[in-house]
Amino acid sequence: MDWKGEFYIGETSLVYRGRAADNRPHAHATLQLTVSLGSDISIKDDHDRLVSGVALCVKAGKRHTLSPADKAVLVLIEPQSQLAHFVQSLCGHDDVSVMDPSFIGQVNWQGDLKTLLNDLERASGRVSSQMDLRLLEALNFLRTAQLKSAISQAAKACGLSEPRLRAIAQEQLGVPLSKWLIWQATRRSAQAMAQGATLADAAYAGGFADQAHLTRTMGKIMGVTPLQALNAGQ
Incomplete structure (x- = not known):
């Protein structure tokens, strides 16, 4: 199965929506938000722990492998951004964790990708970055x-x-x-x-x-x- 979908690259984020296919174990310099538009999606961490859910968060710098999925949204978010701090505030302390389900309804995951990122940015307005x-x-x-x-x-x-x-x-x-x-x-x-x-x-x-x-x-x-x-x- 091949990757097939659409991209949008924002100022501090990259969003992909479509089919998630084979990928090797890897680690981003970004936080990864993964949302399934179908059944639960699964991500394996570097300790072979498999985490499943509708929305998952992978911390920046943590090796992981995404299981293939027919339709998903992947958002790679630079860790210094306000959006990254917001998403992280809804996640657990593990390398890969399940997102707070109340978050899902705040964004139109099926809409225009630029608008999707704008919705995420608006939702993050109440969390501030404390970067040096x-x-x-x-x-x-x-x-x-x-x-x-x-x-x-x-x-x-x-x-x-x-x-x-x-x-x-x-x-x-x-x-x-x-x-x-x-x-x-x-x-x-x-x-x-x-x-x-x-x-x-x-x-x-x-x-x-x-x-x-x-x-x-x-x-x-x-x-x-x-x-x-x-x-x-x-």
């Missing part, structure tokens, strides 16, 4: 930065030493800053693919050395190859 302002400044710098030497440059830009910036990021994001940076590069490549770029051009847009580099990286952090992602949206 220096970290937020560094993340803003890194959002469009190339991979080489980016973190040391971001540290200088926000007035921190590189080790201190990395430590704050690990504590507050839940993932290494290098992984968050690679997520941004992959996100830029995914955005280029969504706009019709070839895989080679998408790799260049993300700052990867070549198409093979993009393929290896996307497999590790999204569980699918660029070709699978490209075919899913066609």
Whole structure:
């Protein structure tokens, strides 16, 4: 079974709706919200614990495998965002947990994907982010930065030493800053693919050395190859 559906890429989120197919064990630099539009969906964590429900949450940086599903919504949410803090407030403490069911009715999961993300953002309005302002400044710098030497440059830009910036990021994001940076590069490549770029051009847009580099990286952090992602949206 292949991935087949539609994508929308927001400022700090990526949403996919459609068929969820085979994927390898992987860990995102983002929090993952998964909502089934049919029967319960299942996700296995890195300890072979299988969690099932209508809506599931996977913490940022935690390895997992999503079981195939005919129709589901996957939302990858950057951990520094207000939306991530809101979703996390409704989840348990496990790597993979069942979402509060009252949350499901607040969003039209079948509607336009941009509107879906807007609904989520509105629902998150009552939960505020407590991120260090220096970290937020560094993340803003890194959002469009190339991979080489980016973190040391971001540290200088926000007035921190590189080790201190990395430590704050690990504590507050839940993932290494290098992984968050690679997520941004992959996100830029995914955005280029969504706009019709070839895989080679998408790799260049993300700052990867070549198409093979993009393929290896996307497999590790999204569980699918660029070709699978490209075919899913066609």
